[in-house]
Amino acid sequence: MRTIMKYVRYGRTASFVSVLAFGAMTLGEKNRWKLGGVTQELSDRMVKAAFDAGINLYDTADVYDEGDSEIMLGKSIKPYRDQVMIATKVRGRTGNGINESGLSRHHMSIAIRKSLERLNTKWIDIYQYHGWDLHGEFDEFLSTMDHFVDSGYVMYPAVSNFTAWQMATLQAMAVERGYARYESAQMNYSLLNRDIEYEVLPLMKYWSMTLLSWSPLHGGVLTGKYKRGEKPASGTRMGDRGFFFPYFDEVHGWDIVDEVRNIAQEQGCTMSQVALAWIVSKGHVAIIGARNMEQLQENLESVNVNLKKEQIERLDRISENREIYPNWMVKRQNGDRNFEIVS
Numbered sequence: 001m002r003t004i005m006k007y008v009r010y011g012r013t014a015s016f017v018s019v020l021a022f023g024a025m026t027l028g029e030k031n032r033w034k035l036g037g038v039t040q041e042l043s044d045r046m047v048k049a050a051f052d053a054g055i056n057l058y059d060t061a062d063v064y065d066e067g068d069s070e071i072m073l074g075k076s077i078k079p080y081r082d083q084v085m086i087a088t089k090v091r092g093r094t095g096n097g098i099n100e101s102g103l104s105r106h107h108m109s110i111a112i113r114k115s116l117e118r119l120n121t122k123w124i125d126i127y128q129y130h131g132w133d134l135h136g137e138f139d140e141f142l143s144t145m146d147h148f149v150d151s152g153y154v155m156y157p158a159v160s161n162f163t164a165w166q167m168a169t170l171q172a173m174a175v176e177r178g179y180a181r182y183e184s185a186q187m188n189y190s191l192l193n194r195d196i197e198y199e200v201l202p203l204m205k206y207w208s209m210t211l212l213s214w215s216p217l218h219g220g221v222l223t224g225k226y227k228r229g230e231k232p233a234s235g236t237r238m239g240d241r242g243f244f245f246p247y248f249d250e251v252h253g254w255d256i257v258d259e260v261r262n263i264a265q266e267q268g269c270t271m272s273q274v275a276l277a278w279i280v281s282k283g284h285v286a287i288i289g290a291r292n293m294e295q296l297q298e299n300l301e302s303v304n305v306n307l308k309k310e311q312i313e314r315l316d317r318i319s320e321n322r323e324i325y326p327n328w329m330v331k332r333q334n335g336d337r338n339f340e341i342v343s
């Protein structure tokens with residue numbers, strides 16, 4: 001089936017990214033994290049299919065399969081290099097050395113050279129801190145990233161797995177110092193985890209940052225392949241790894257899975273497509289993961305699914321978070337403008 005890709009503006013830049021991005025975490029034959037073990041031949045076919053479907057954003061990390069994901073992606077993407085954005089990450093442990101992890105200038109400067117080499121590219125379109133470094137300071141993280149931008153190694157700085165205060169401080173300091181802005185945040189966001197709606201998403205909206213949602217199917221739980229109270233079968237991610245990751249509320253979460261199943265039946269599509277279409281309906285980018293062509297094709301076709309307003313509301317309702325303080329007080333206090341505001 002033909003897919004008609006949609007695009008969103010990337011942060012506050014003049015670039016655009018597809019609402020589905022290609023996740024390269026399953027690439028790599030060492031298969032160290034038991035996530036897929038995709039070969040080079042399959043990777044070439046998957047990347048071509050994604051590109052042909054209109055995907056122009058490809059996400060990997062220096063730690064995925066010990067660097068092999070970057071190598072594979074670099075090879076597969078070569079024919080399309082100038083037409084796509086490559087996003088990779090730095091932060092994770094890459095070796096046994098004392099400093100082979102974190103966001104120090106030392107580690108980041110070595111890590112970026114190695115990522116460029118593995119990806120076989122002269123620049124990285126989106127360079128993401130893979131997570132916060134508890135043992136460093138903003139000054140070092142920011143000035144190192146800005147140096148990469150000035151050197152032409154990095155187009156757009158970005159973050160992943162940051163809390164709202166970390167993101168807010170970083171962005172404010174970057175803007176104040178005339179550094180390049182942080183244009184996106186890659187965060188876990190799915191019908192099974194909407195935690196970032198408390199603090200992170202309002203902050204991102206304020207700064208016009210793009211959300212790149214990782215594990216949009218919650219590692220496969222939203223495909224319907226796992227059942228309440230049943231041991232995950234081998235040959236699946238959770239079966240092979242022996243635990244659910246990302247974590248989710250296993251008491252209430254299965255009710256959400258059931259509602260996704262109901263809506264898939266109504267729509268005549270698959271559960272994965274409903275879960276991905278829900279994220280895209282919110283204006284976010286879903287980074288799709290797949291271990292084979294069939295899964296990839298199914299996920300690509302989610303752009304053809306138009307959820308009804310009433311179906312989105314049902315999904316919103318069943319997966320809604322408990323309101324926390326001070327959010328409920330902010331909402332209450334801001335209910336005092338009872339007139340229409342034209343914005």
Ligand SMILES: NC(=O)c1ccc[n+]([C@@H]2O[C@H](COP(=O)([O-])OP(=O)(O)OC[C@H]3O[C@@H](n4cnc5c(N)ncnc54)[C@H](OP(=O)(O)O)[C@@H]3O)[C@@H](O)[C@H]2O)c1
Nearest residue numbers: 023024025059214215216217218219220236237287289295
């Ligand atoms: N920044 C971070 O910390 C972080 C963390 C995780 C991921 N990521 C990024 O996000 C991307 C996507 O993450 P993810 O792979 O966890 O995404 P996901 O879509 O939540 O899970 C993908 C897995 O679900 C199963 N699956 C996917 N589509 C399916 C389908 N149509 N039918 C049946 N099973 C299906 C497959 O697992 P099995 O077939 O093996 O069961 C597949 O490997 C990664 O590639 C990476 O780029 C980033």
